[in-house]
Structures are given as C-alpha cells and as structure tokens.
Amino acid sequence: xxxxxxxxxxxxxxxxxxxxxxxxxxxxxxxxxxxxxxxxxxxxxxxxxxxxxxxxxxxxxxxxxxxxxxxxxxxxxxxxxxxxxxxxxxxxxxxxxxxxxxxxxxxxxxxxxx
Amino acid sequence: xxxxxxxxxxxxxxxxxxxxxxxxxxxxxxxxxxxxxxxxxxxxxxxxxxxxxxxxxxxxxxxxxxxxxxxxxxxxxxxxxxxxxxxxxxxxxxxxxxxxxxxxxxxxxxxxxxx
Numbered sequence: 001x002x003x004x005x006x007x008x009x010x011x012x013x014x015x016x017x018x019x020x021x022x023x024x025x026x027x028x029x030x031x032x033x034x035x036x037x038x039x040x041x042x043x044x045x046x047x048x049x050x051x052x053x054x055x056x057x058x059x060x061x062x063x064x065x066x067x068x069x070x071x072x073x074x075x076x077x078x079x080x081x082x083x084x085x086x087x088x089x090x091x092x093x094x095x096x097x098x099x100x101x102x103x104x105x106x107x108x109x110x111x112x113x114x
Numbered sequence: 115x116x117x118x119x120x121x122x123x124x125x126x127x128x129x130x131x132x133x134x135x136x137x138x139x140x141x142x143x144x145x146x147x148x149x150x151x152x153x154x155x156x157x158x159x160x161x162x163x164x165x166x167x168x169x170x171x172x173x174x175x176x177x178x179x180x181x182x183x184x185x186x187x188x189x190x191x192x193x194x195x196x197x198x199x200x201x202x203x204x205x206x207x208x209x210x211x212x213x214x215x216x217x218x219x220x221x222x223x224x225x226x227x228x229x
Contacts, residue, residue, distance in 0.1 A: 004157070031214045043204065045216035056215050090157055094212045101212030105150075105157035 002027065004093050004106035012112045018079040021109045025072050025093030032074040033103060034066060037088040046089075049074055050096065078111075086113045116141045116207045120220035128228045133192040135223050137179075137205030140186065147188040148206040148213065149179055152222075158204065164188065165211045175199070200227045 005024045013019050025032050033056075034046040045058035049068035068074045072093070078085055088110050092103040121136040139145055146165050150158040162173025169181040179190045188205060202224050206217040 031212075033214060033216070035217075042221045043206075043217075043219040045218070048214050048216060050214070058216055092158075092213075094214055096210070096212050096214050101210075101214075102160055102163065103213045103217065105159070107155075107157045 004091055004104055006089075006091050006106040006109050008109060009107065010110045010112075012114065013081050014114050015081055015083060017081050018077065019081060019111060021076045021078075021089055021091075021111070023074045023076070023091030023093075023106060025074070025091075026104055029093035029095050029104075030072050031094045031096050032068055032072065033092045033094075034074070034076050035090040035092065036060075037090060037108070038084075038086070043090075046076070081113045083113050085111065087111060116145065116209070116218045118205050118207050118218055118220035120203075120205050120223050122223055123221065124224045124226060126226040126228060127195050129197055130194050133177075133190070133195045133199065133225065135190040135203050135205075135225065137188045137190065137220060138186055139188060139205070139207045141207055141209075143209065145207045146209070146211050146213065147179075147181060148208065148217065149173065149177070149188075149190050150204045150206060150219075152202045152204065154201075161190070161203075163211075195225075195227050197227050197229065200225055 031050045033048040048056040066076045088108045090108045092105045117140045148163045149161040164181045205220045
C-alpha cells in the first residue's frame with residue numbers, strides 16, 4: 001500500500017499571502033489529521049477530519065482551516081500568512097475503530113514565509 | 115488536559131550501549147501512549163504504542179517501552195544502540211487508541227550515537 005503523500009514538499013510564500021497544502025491518505029483510511037512542527041513550539045495538533053467532517057480541533061487561530069473530500073483526501077489552508085507560520089506541516093491518516101487504528105504520517109510540507 | 119515531558123533534549127550513547135529515553139505524562143484519564151521516531155527531512159514513524167493490557171510493549175527495530183502508572187512514565191529502551199538509531203524521538207499521549215483526537219507530543223529527544 002502506498003503511504004501518506006503530501007504535496008508540495010516545499011513551499012515559499014510571503015507575508016499576507018495564503019497557501020493550500022494537500023494530503024492524500026493511505027487507501028481506505030478515513031481520518032486525516034494535521035500537525036504543525038516548529039523548533040520553538042514542537043509538534044502541535046491542528047485538526048482532524050473524518051468522513052468530510054471536522055471532529056477535533058487544536059488551539060490555532062481561524063486563519064488555519066481545512067477540509068476533506070469524499071475520497072478522504074484533505075487540504076489545509078492558511079490565510080494571511082505570518083512569519084511565525086513557517087513550519088513543517090505534517091498530515092497523518094488512520095482508520096479509527098479498527099484493531100489497527102494507528103496514525104501514519106506523511107513526509108510533510110516545509111512552508112517558509114518571507 | 116494532557117501533557118508530556120521528555121527528560122533530556124539530547125541523549126548521547128555509544129554504539130552497542132543501552133538506549134534509555136525518558137517520558138513522563140500527565141493525563142486526567144487512562145492514557146494511550148506512543149513513541150514516534152523522526153529521521154531528518156522525514157515524517158514520523160510509529161515505534162510502538164500502549165493502549166491496554168500488557169504494560170511492556172515491544173516495538174519495531176528492537177525498541178520497547180514500559181507503562182508504569184504509579185510513576186506516570188513510559189520510558190523507551192533498546193538494549194544495544196546502532197548507528198542507524200540516530201534520530202529525533204517523540205513521546206505522545208492521546209485519549210483514543212489511534213490518536214485521531216489529537217496527539218499531544220513531548221518536545222522530543224535527539225538521540226546521538228557515538229561510534
């Protein structure tokens with residue numbers, strides 16, 4: 001089975017712009033979670049989608065949003081970018097409610113805000 | 115609220131020596147506990163997880179961890195370090211077995227293997 005894929009792998013934006021990141025989960029997985037990783041704050045949970053519905057949300061401002069499509073692919077959007085949004089954004093997929101329920105992570109998208 | 119504390123941002127061991135990475139957690143309910151490893155420029159890979167049952171959990175690459183409720187600890191060990199073990203290790207806690215409610219991670223421990 002192919003793993004979790006994230007596109008693009010690297011992205012450079014300027015302050016004030018917006019960005020959309022994409023995540024394709026492992027085939028059959030219906031839950032997709034997003035995390036932000038920075039040297040200062042470490043790994044922080046953004047949100048989780050299951051069957052196109054946001055079920056769980058971390059403590060991030062409304063500039064961070066996401067959605068999930070019927071094929072379980074997910075996108076994350078950050079509007080009005082700030083310098084502090086520079087980070088590695090990780091996506092993870094899982095199949096909740098099964099004996100093999102485990103989060104599998106993608107390689108991440110490295111976002112640099114100038 | 116849950117939290118995870120990893121003691122030691124950097125741990126250095128000699129190749130062949132015991133690896134011990136420390137993790138303490140705080141949770142108001144029985145937690146699910148995880149160890150992940152991250153190699154440079156890669157995502158996170160699950161090493162092992164504790165849900166219920168046996169408190170000694172065996173994972174991949176020879177790693178294991180023991181859940182000690184009385185000490186609120188979940189330390190990661192490996193009897194003999196290998197150069198390929200050099201990476202960043204993260205302990206995490208969740209309210210659900212798979213972590214879809216949101217994993218709470220520790221700050222990470224960078225494991226250095228000396229030849």
